[in-house]
Structures are given as C-alpha cells and as structure tokens.
Amino acid sequence: MPEAKLAPDKITYSAAISACEKGGQWQQALNVLSLMPEARVESDRITYNAAISACEKGSQWQLALNLLRLMHEARVVPNHITYNAAISACEKCGQWQQALNLISLMPEVRVVPNEITFSATISACEKGGQWQLALNLLSLMPKARVVPNEITYNAAISACEKVGQWQRALSLLGSMPEARASPDEISFSASISACGPGGQWQSALDVLRKMLEQQVMPDEVSYNALISVCERSQQLERGLQLLWESKGRGVSLSVAFFPGALARLSVHDPDIISAAFDEVMLKLSASPLTPQELSSIAWSSGMLGVNNSTLLQALVIQAVPQLELFTLRDLLKLAWGFAASGVDVGLLMAIQTEVITRLEQVDLHHFSELFRNAFLQETLGLLWASNFAGCCSNKLLASARLVIRQAGAIMDIAHGPSSLPAYESFGELPCTEADLWQPDGKPQIILDLPDRLVIFKPPGWEVHSQHTDLQLSSFLQAALGKRFAITRDEEHQCGFLHRLDLPSSGLVLAAKTYEAYYDLKVQLNAGEIARDYVILCHGWVRPCLKDIKAKVYWRGLLPTIAGDQGKPSWTRLKVTAHAWHRSTALSLVAVRIATGRRHQIRSHFSHVGHPTVCDGKYTADATFQSDQDLCARNFLHRYRLAFKDLAGKDHEVMMPVPADLMISLQRVTARDIQSAETIRDWVTGSSLRSWQDYTPLILDFGRKQADTQ
Missing domain, CATH: 3.30.2350.10 (Pseudouridine synthase)
Incomplete structure (x- = not known):
C-alpha cells in the first residue's frame, strides 16, 4: 500500500489482523498490531479484539492477557467480545484461575458477561478439574440475568464427567428441559462418559435409551463413550454389541474408530481384526488421514498384535510429513504403536526430532497443573517407547531429563520449604541377621539418600493402594514425618517409583522430593534402573x-x-x-x-x-x-x-x-x-x-x- 501511496488506516489494520486470526497466524497478527504505532495509526477496540482472538486460537493465553492490559493502558475500553476472547484463551490452556479472575473483573469495568462468557469460564474449570466451581458458575447465571444454553450445560456436564461425578452429570442432563435447553449429542455423550470411572454401564445404557427417545441420534463420540464405559466395567460383550450397533445404525465413523474399539475390547477373532485393517488400508490408499486417526490406528495395531508391514509403511508415508501437526499425545500413540508392532527407526527418529524441538521451546512455568502433568506423562511415555524400540537418542534423553527435572523442581517450590529441621540422611543402613529373620516382617529403610531412598517391602505389605491395612506408604510417612510433601501426594504414588505384588518381597525405590521423583521417572522410562x-x-x-x-x-x-x-x-x-x-x-x-x-x-x-x-x-x-x-x-x-x-x-x-x-x-x-x-x-x-x-x-x-x- 505505501508503494501505491495509499496510507493504511484502522480498518485496513483491523482487516489484516482479522485475516491472520482466521488463518491461525497469531504471530503475524501481533506483528501487524506492532506496526500501527510506527504508522501513526491508533489501535482501537476492534484491532485489539482481533489480536486477542488470534492469541486465543493459538492458545497464547499470556499474550492475550498482556494485550488486555495494554488496552487499559491505552485507555481503549474493552467490551464483552474482548473478555470472552481472553477467557477463551485461558480456557484452552486450562488456566481456570485466570478465567475466574477475568469474569470477576468484568463488573468493575462495566462489561456485562453473557452466555459465552459463562460457558468459556465453566469450560476452563472443566479443563482444570474444578467441577464444584463449574456448577457454582452455572448457579450464578440466573442472578446475572443470563440464560444458560446447551453449550453452558454441556461444559458443566463435561466438568462433572472429567472427575467421574456421574450422578451430578445425569442430574444436569435431566434438568436441561426445565431450563429450556435441549440436550444434544454432546450433552448425552458427556453424560455417558461420566458413567465410566464408576463402572455405571447400566446408567450409560439408560442415557442411550433417553437419547433415542428424544430423537437425538448418537454419533461416533457417543458410541466411543459407551464402549469405553463397557470396557472399564468389564462388560466386553456388551461393548462389542454396541460396536456392531454403531455400524448397523449407519453412524458416520472415522477410519480409526473400529480398530480402536477392537483394541479396547480385546477382541481376538482374527477374521474381525483382519477385516477392520483391510478397511483401514483402503482408506489409507484413497485419502489422507488426520494425525489423530494415524496415531490411533498405530496404537490399535500395536495392541491387537497386527504386524502388517504394508500398513505400517502406509502410516509412515502419511505421518512423517505432518509430524509438527500432531499433538504430543498423538506423537506418543504413534511411537508406542510402532514400538509395539514393528519398529521403523526412521519414523521414531523423526518423532524424537519433533519432540526435542518442542522440549527446547517449552516453558512449564506457564502451564496449568493439569496441562503440565499431561505434558510430563506424555514425554515420559515417548522416552519409554523410544527405549523399548532400542533407538532412544542421547539428545532426546538429555532434553527430556532437563525439562522433566525442572518440572519437579517447580513442584517442590510450589509446596514450599519445610518448616521442620533439615532432614539428615543416613546413607546405607546394613541389615543385620536379626532383621532378616524377624518373624513379623517389618519394612526397613536400606539406603537413605538426601532426596531418595530404598525400602525393603516384606510379603503381605502393599506399596500404595489402600486395599490392605499394611501400607508401605504409611510406613514411609511415619519414618519421614511431614518433611516431604510428596509422601502424602497420592497423584504421585506417595513418592514410590514402582510397585511390588502383595505376596512378594523385595526392594522398592522411593523419592522424597518431586525433582527426585521425576529424575527417577526419567531413569525408569529410559531403561537406566x-x-x-x-x-x-x-x-x-x-x-x-x-x-x-x-x-x-x-x-x-x-x-x-x-x-x-x-x-x-x-x-x-x-x-x-x-x-x-x-x-x-x-x-x-x-x-x-x-x-x-x-x-x-x-x-x-x-x-x-x-x-x-x-x-x-x-x-x-x-x-x-x-x-x-x-x-x-x-x-x-x-x-x-x-x-x-x-x-x-x-x-x-x-x-x-x-x-x-x-x-x-x-x-x-x-x-x-x-x-x-x-x-x-x-x-x-x-x-x-x-x-x-x-x-x-x-x-x-x-x-x-x-x-x-
């Protein structure tokens, strides 16, 4: 435009930023916004809103909040579109505290929240596992004179589903008609999924019946949820019946659905498995598949023991050119599938190169706890798959070790320094002959280092599950006192790196700090222990x-x-x-x-x-x-x-x-x-x-x- 002697104005810049936003180019959107002061064009609400929306689509919640701050400094008045985009950016990254903070600030700046605001904030709580807060927000909507809609209810039901609150999920589903919100396939599917952790397969089938009665046709997500509930409830035959039913109803199914269901239901019939993968081969040769489909097919083939070199090669051809589009979870499933069913060193090395790039760019300080834990588990899984396949590169191991240790150190800081005196480790504690012949078989600490230790587990003691009275975790807590937070953190197995069967005896490794725990996790998955x-x-x-x-x-x-x-x-x-x-x-x-x-x-x-x-x-x-x-x-x-x-x-x-x-x-x-x-x-x-x-x-x-x- 300068060459044509036409000066760009606000409308021009806003249109350019919006184009970048729609194309998912958040970096370009911010670049265009940064050029406006130099061109002496003032940013207005429209340009800021477009830029924040671009950050939202790119999952850049910190940048979105920074733009919101800049708006206030520039005395540009935000509106509900501004806040909705910023809250949605936080929602995508599981930053539920930030989302709640934004919705609480809206009355101060005289911006009225609408159903989109509440839905996005409830979704943020759902991603953070905060189901009580999600339900509280739903209950506040009438007071704010905002009518909840299907999207709002779906977000609240999903929040209950994520933590297995199946009764509350079903209650919300039942209350939707009274609130003049019509349940859709998302509402029903989330309610069905909520029945999984508790093994409530009968309730899941009841939801399916209600779904059909209300003439809402189940889709692939619905049947996926139903089969998962049957799998978790050990109702494998019913799950298989539902799988055939999904085909009989003419439900539109992705190419990965059938093999994935067969794998989860542990189907052994070679004819059924062969027919499913023959169909996969036809689809692979006819059209490109999504990263999610490719990774799911690889995982399914590994679980079902399908060692088809033609299939694996077809997966490689489609996967390698688009590895940067795979989520870390999908990269893990792809690597795991090939490690289990047929090693392709070239593919696994390409996956490792992609993962190393992401590890070098990641900043775990800006991750929510839920997202950070998922990232760590997926990275550890990729280490395991690479090591099992016999081709784990030193660079992947070094990069993963650095990032994962840092994550552990962040957790140690978050749990705060101990107020008790520093713990004195005793090094190796030799077992006496009397100890070995002790009739009551009590646990013993055999090696005591500053941040990790080795314990002898006698037979009849459980490491950590609360199925018996004799818990090794209780022994460890009593031995170490309250100095180390991880020993009471069940999500981190109370610091134990591995288990040992109840009737067995032997040595068990445990960590006293989160950094030690994740350092040992890296060693375990890399085959170093x-x-x-x-x-x-x-x-x-x-x-x-x-x-x-x-x-x-x-x-x-x-x-x-x-x-x-x-x-x-x-x-x-x-x-x-x-x-x-x-x-x-x-x-x-x-x-x-x-x-x-x-x-x-x-x-x-x-x-x-x-x-x-x-x-x-x-x-x-x-x-x-x-x-x-x-x-x-x-x-x-x-x-x-x-x-x-x-x-x-x-x-x-x-x-x-x-x-x-x-x-x-x-x-x-x-x-x-x-x-x-x-x-x-x-x-x-x-x-x-x-x-x-x-x-x-x-x-x-x-x-x-x-x-x-």
Whole structure:
C-alpha cells in the first residue's frame, strides 16, 4: 500500500489482523498490531479484539492477557467480545484461575458477561478439574440475568464427567428441559462418559435409551463413550454389541474408530481384526488421514498384535510429513504403536526430532497443573517407547531429563520449604541377621539418600493402594514425618517409583522430593534402573530360554493375560539351578525386567508353562495347595536395585532372600552340582550380584540357540 501511496488506516489494520486470526497466524497478527504505532495509526477496540482472538486460537493465553492490559493502558475500553476472547484463551490452556479472575473483573469495568462468557469460564474449570466451581458458575447465571444454553450445560456436564461425578452429570442432563435447553449429542455423550470411572454401564445404557427417545441420534463420540464405559466395567460383550450397533445404525465413523474399539475390547477373532485393517488400508490408499486417526490406528495395531508391514509403511508415508501437526499425545500413540508392532527407526527418529524441538521451546512455568502433568506423562511415555524400540537418542534423553527435572523442581517450590529441621540422611543402613529373620516382617529403610531412598517391602505389605491395612506408604510417612510433601501426594504414588505384588518381597525405590521423583521417572522410562529378581518356578526351565516377550493385558482385579495382544512386555531370565521337592521339578531363576507391567513376571512364567511357586492367581488350585508344603507365599523376591542420584553417581542395593524363602530353598534337592552351589549361595546370601553376572546352567537339553518366547 505505501508503494501505491495509499496510507493504511484502522480498518485496513483491523482487516489484516482479522485475516491472520482466521488463518491461525497469531504471530503475524501481533506483528501487524506492532506496526500501527510506527504508522501513526491508533489501535482501537476492534484491532485489539482481533489480536486477542488470534492469541486465543493459538492458545497464547499470556499474550492475550498482556494485550488486555495494554488496552487499559491505552485507555481503549474493552467490551464483552474482548473478555470472552481472553477467557477463551485461558480456557484452552486450562488456566481456570485466570478465567475466574477475568469474569470477576468484568463488573468493575462495566462489561456485562453473557452466555459465552459463562460457558468459556465453566469450560476452563472443566479443563482444570474444578467441577464444584463449574456448577457454582452455572448457579450464578440466573442472578446475572443470563440464560444458560446447551453449550453452558454441556461444559458443566463435561466438568462433572472429567472427575467421574456421574450422578451430578445425569442430574444436569435431566434438568436441561426445565431450563429450556435441549440436550444434544454432546450433552448425552458427556453424560455417558461420566458413567465410566464408576463402572455405571447400566446408567450409560439408560442415557442411550433417553437419547433415542428424544430423537437425538448418537454419533461416533457417543458410541466411543459407551464402549469405553463397557470396557472399564468389564462388560466386553456388551461393548462389542454396541460396536456392531454403531455400524448397523449407519453412524458416520472415522477410519480409526473400529480398530480402536477392537483394541479396547480385546477382541481376538482374527477374521474381525483382519477385516477392520483391510478397511483401514483402503482408506489409507484413497485419502489422507488426520494425525489423530494415524496415531490411533498405530496404537490399535500395536495392541491387537497386527504386524502388517504394508500398513505400517502406509502410516509412515502419511505421518512423517505432518509430524509438527500432531499433538504430543498423538506423537506418543504413534511411537508406542510402532514400538509395539514393528519398529521403523526412521519414523521414531523423526518423532524424537519433533519432540526435542518442542522440549527446547517449552516453558512449564506457564502451564496449568493439569496441562503440565499431561505434558510430563506424555514425554515420559515417548522416552519409554523410544527405549523399548532400542533407538532412544542421547539428545532426546538429555532434553527430556532437563525439562522433566525442572518440572519437579517447580513442584517442590510450589509446596514450599519445610518448616521442620533439615532432614539428615543416613546413607546405607546394613541389615543385620536379626532383621532378616524377624518373624513379623517389618519394612526397613536400606539406603537413605538426601532426596531418595530404598525400602525393603516384606510379603503381605502393599506399596500404595489402600486395599490392605499394611501400607508401605504409611510406613514411609511415619519414618519421614511431614518433611516431604510428596509422601502424602497420592497423584504421585506417595513418592514410590514402582510397585511390588502383595505376596512378594523385595526392594522398592522411593523419592522424597518431586525433582527426585521425576529424575527417577526419567531413569525408569529410559531403561537406566536395573530391577533384578529371584524366583522359584515349576518345571525344569530350558537354560536356553533367555527372554519372554509376550504382550500382556488385564481387567480390574482379574489375572494378567500374556499372549499376542496387549501392552508390549519383556522379561529377561537366566536359569541358575534345577531342583525338585518330592516329585515336583523346580527351577531357580534370576530375572531382570525391561518393562514393569502388572504381574509381569508371574504371568510371563505362567505363559511359558513355568508358573512361580505358590501363586494362587496363576496356577490351578490343587497346585497352589500342594506348593504350600514347600513355601507359604509366592516365591518372588526383588533382590537388587541399581540407579543414579541427582549428580549421576551410581548406587546399587542388594537384599538376600528373607528367612521364609531361605527355609524353602533348604527344603529342595539340587539336580546337579552347579545347581547345588547356586542354591547354597542364595541360602547364605554370601555372593549376591547383578543379574547380568549370573552364569546360566550348562545344561541345554540339546538346544544351542538362545530362545525367546
């Protein structure tokens, strides 16, 4: 325009900023706004509103609030459009406190909130998990002479849904007609989802019936919610019926819906799975898919054990050019799927490059707690997938470690300095012989460092779940007092890095600070923590069996199932001794886990036909009863942990088998000289060492090659 000797005015700049806003170019919008003073054109409410809206669409809540502040300084009067855009910017980033602050300031500047204002603020509370505040805002609307509409109710129902407040969600749904708000598919779908955490599948089906009675047609989101409720309630057959119903009703379904539902419902029928992925291949070859669809298909193929190289290659071709458009969650699902079903090193390295770029740009100080925690879990998941696939780059590990540690430090500051005297750590606390033979089996702190520690968990104690009276978390709280906030933070597992099954014994790693917790989380997901076990199992395990890589899945309190579907899992083993007790053949096996799934060792050894001794979940009842003549509880003991402290120094802790397992070993008869020596070593506890330093039995049953199952 200057070349044409036409001076741009307010209308020109406002139009340009609005164009940038509509195109999602918030940086360009702010750049245009910054040029106005130089051109001696004053910004007005229209230009500011357009710029704030651009920031809202780009999820730049800090910049949106800064523009609102600049408006006041420039004496430009904001209106409800201004505040609605600023509140929406906060809502997108889960900044519910900022959104509430803005709506509370509106009366002071004589701006009247409308239904959009309330809806956006309620949505902000929903994203922050603040369902009580969301309902309070809804109740305030009549006093403000604002009539709630479907969008307002949907936001309030979603707030209840996020925290499993299913009764309140259903109550809101039922009250909508009285408020002259017509429930739509979003209202019904959110109400159905609310029934999931509580396992209220009957209530979810009641909502579906009401939906159909009111002639509101369920969509993909509705059926997705219904199937999720059935999955969580272990009503898998009903979930499958709903899946077929969605097809029969002619619901418009995305290409990823059917495979995703099959994976969540653990469908095993190869014909159904094959047909679903044949349809996926047709869609992949015919049209481009969204990042969400691509990542969901990859995840589903990994869960269902679909190792189709043509499918995976088609996913790679579409995914790589648009990785920057994937959310971090979708990048995780994509990486996880390929790590589980077929490693493509090129794709995983491209994903890591994209994640590193985001890690270098992120500022967690400006994240809400909910968004920050999601970011951390997704980053840790990406570390795990990369490590499991065997191609985790040093740069990704370094970038993730830096950011995740910083997040932990931020949390430590937020919880405030302790008012109690500084805690004095005691370093390594050796276990005495009396401790080991203690009949009541109390927990003990074995290694005490300034910000982390190792505890011995006796059998019968639970790490943290409140299913039994004997809680390791209670022991830790009593031992450390109130000095460390994380020990009472259930969202962070009370500081524990991992669990150990109730009947098992062994070493457990815990953190005293959030920074230590997340530092150890990085080590755990990057494969830097060694967890070594000793087990006694049924049968003479072939010494050539080195690895068990069966996938696992579980439902509620039911046993974990190992096979070709579920989450990828890896157990490494060395058969160190063969023995027998009466007429029962037994093997003493040293184990290292590369993944830490629920009941992984027990389910894996049962899967290969060698269940652990005295395991009521994974053996027949007759076997379990017979085993009790040898051992009163499951013979599984985590004897060694190796990890690093915050400075990178290596630490190793080892713990001999407790007295009850020593007695059991003394009752068995070794099959050969090597086995006798190994069993003697475990009984005396005199030569404990790393799993990798144990020598497997020489016997190979005629097999020379290492075996994996």
